[in-house]
Amino acid sequence: MDRARMVQRMSSTRGFAKVAPYVVPALDRTVHRLTGGRKMLSDQMLPGVVLTAKGAKTGLERRTPLACMPEEGGTWLLVGSNFGKPGHPAWTANLRRHPEAVISWKGEEIPVTARQLAGAEREEAWQAVLGFWPPYAVYQSRVERRLRLFRLERR
Template identity: 35%
Template sequence: MGGDKQGRYVKPDLSLLGTEHVKRYRESGGEVGHIWNGVTALLLTTIGRKSGALRIQPMIYGRDGSDFIVIASKGGSPNHPAWYLNLTSNPSAEIQVKNKIMKVSARVAKGLERERLWDLMTSLWPNYDQYQERTDREIPVVVLTPATF
């Protein structure tokens, strides 16, 4: 998986992060925050599996047809990120891409699809390969499919 990208960790600019990233993205309709460190970012809203509260997380994303692809890396932590656990509990979520808000359904890519999408995402953000090296868990690749009405 992505063998030619090994060792290409690039330290990101962390001046726009977390709640400040969410706030500026929302206020500007994505004019600020959609492009983050040279990649595209969306806002993912999940329902807390314990609290039931809405949780908003800025996420790097890629596209696969009409689907949005995100990676549950948590920087290579041994534990899955809370947003991912929320989606495993309730796969219904919402994303904001620039000024467009849409309902999505989440699923975890497996097998050959996961490999293909992992390669797609590491071509956008090579640091994912290093995050995978930091942990024993297989980092999930999450497919967010927009709802059709």
């Protein structure tokens, strides 16, 4: 089994879903800070960004390391998978309330506007995301909610 398939299989397990939300973001923040924003530990699995967005309730800045799918043309897709756990991740509520945000992408701070996808546009993007990272299908199968999908565009 190649490395990519092994990582995908491991990330689809319930054990990973229990541990990852606590371990992966903390490690990503540390590696991101130590490399001046150029790298994250989870880059070994998927490309990632650090999203800085205002909190939906507090309005305070929140920094969240997230996996992403870069698209041709300079946009990024973010999936609110929460590792297949119940409940939407907080960062999705933040973007819905305050769509103007900043991402750290490969050491560059980029102002973006987030747009939650719906309808045919969402379905097309969802198929692309599944081709890019098949474990998202497993995450979706574990929850009754529909995973939120956002496209980030440069401002």
